[in-house]
Amino acid sequence: MDYSTLPPFSDTLEDKRLTNAGVAPPKVSVIITNYNYSHYIIDALRSVAHQSYSKWECIIVDDCSSDDSIDKIHSFIEESSTHSKKFKLIERNQNGGQMVAFMQGLNASIGPFVMMLDSDDLLLEDFLETHIYYHLRSYPVAFTSSNQYQINGDGAVISGDHADLQAKGELQYISNATFQKGYWIWATASSMVFRSDILKLIMPSNGAPFSICADYYMAHFANLIGNSMLIPTIHGCYRRHGKNNFGSHPVLGGINSVGDLAKHPPQDDFRKAIVNHIIENFKTFQAILTPNGLIFFFFRLLYLREFMNLVDKHRDLFPGSKIKYLKGYLNFRSKRLRTPTPFKKTKFNFIDRKDQNNA
Numbered sequence: 001m002d003y004s005t006l007p008p009f010s011d012t013l014e015d016k017r018l019t020n021a022g023v024a025p026p027k028v029s030v031i032i033t034n035y036n037y038s039h040y041i042i043d044a045l046r047s048v049a050h051q052s053y054s055k056w057e058c059i060i061v062d063d064c065s066s067d068d069s070i071d072k073i074h075s076f077i078e079e080s081s082t083h084s085k086k087f088k089l090i091e092r093n094q095n096g097g098q099m100v101a102f103m104q105g106l107n108a109s110i111g112p113f114v115m116m117l118d119s120d121d122l123l124l125e126d127f128l129e130t131h132i133y134y135h136l137r138s139y140p141v142a143f144t145s146s147n148q149y150q151i152n153g154d155g156a157v158i159s160g161d162h163a164d165l166q167a168k169g170e171l172q173y174i175s176n177a178t179f180q181k182g183y184w185i186w187a188t189a190s191s192m193v194f195r196s197d198i199l200k201l202i203m204p205s206n207g208a209p210f211s212i213c214a215d216y217y218m219a220h221f222a223n224l225i226g227n228s229m230l231i232p233t234i235h236g237c238y239r240r241h242g243k244n245n246f247g248s249h250p251v252l253g254g255i256n257s258v259g260d261l262a263k264h265p266p267q268d269d270f271r272k273a274i275v276n277h278i279i280e281n282f283k284t285f286q287a288i289l290t291p292n293g294l295i296f297f298f299f300r301l302l303y304l305r306e307f308m309n310l311v312d313k314h315r316d317l318f319p320g321s322k323i324k325y326l327k328g329y330l331n332f333r334s335k336r337l338r339t340p341t342p343f344k345k346t347k348f349n350f351i352d353r354k355d356q357n358n359a
Helices: 016-020 041-049 069-079 098-108 127-137 196-202 214-226 267-280 282-289 291-301 304-313 322-336 353-358
Strands: 028-034 056-062 087-091 113-118 143-152 157-159 172-175 192-195 228-240 344-347
Touching: 028 041, 028 098, 028 127, 041 056, 041 069, 041 113, 056 069, 056 098, 069 087, 087 098, 098 196, 098 214, 113 127, 113 196, 127 143, 127 192, 127 228, 143 214, 192 196, 192 214, 196 214, 196 282, 214 228, 214 267, 214 291, 267 282, 267 291, 282 291, 291 304, 291 322, 304 322
Parallel strands: 028 056, 028 113, 056 087, 143 228
Antiparallel strands: 113 192, 143 157, 143 192, 172 228, 172 344
16 A cells, blocks of 8 residues: 555545545534624624534524624524524523523534634634644644634724734643643633533533633633643634623733733632532543542642642542542652643644645
């Protein structure tokens, strides 16, 4: 066999052997949560309809809007003859916040990959194609995050970069993260594509603890379990119109002025929510991460006193010797302290798809 005729290892979407074997590309579920954003929602829907990657569904969850969002959404779907069957509108009868609305959309989705598109943001036409390409090209990750243009309320470009994304011009694989202290290295929720299974595993079953900044919970929890990848190229637009739930500050230049941190839920609230969810679903997480892997997970999440208090409180779940747990934690943390940053970055050689195809 002439192996030189095979596609590159990373070019999964163009591997004709999969097509010949009857294997289909994965579907992406785009979930748009909307609340009184009738001025922007149609632009968001149109950006989904224009995707170069055709295997998608779009679930719009309207969180009890009081403006004319519903009428506009219905009109768009009716007029979108080509893609009308790909759009589904869920109308909530009670406002529950971003996380509740997203969870309802997630429960209605069928794609193995899913993204949360804010109704005031936009996707560029190659967004889904690019994210699926990188999800399938190498190491599996829980989610990917790409760079974004920033636009204003009128749709004009005001920045050619989203400063939150710490890709630094290269594809970055984020692993071995710890979460005792807060940090943010990704762009916004609208820049991310998750594996749906990771979200279904980590989303709280007893309601949503965060009405804003739900992506902070989702990104950190998912990254702790399955790692993430930063894509340095731009494939979407984040809109700053002054009334964003969190990132409402204007772009001021060199200062990465995103939003009012006084509105951001405290770091410890997110860690507590993660711990509570794992304890409530202990057997599931232990089976997935392995018993030792779950212990190491807590080492990356909790301070020593917090972890030992957790052991004392749940001796039925942590039956081992407390001395052994203590030594294990100290040994683990001594190794982690040699890493100067809260995450470890592994660099890939980044090759633009267009350049690769033209080579």
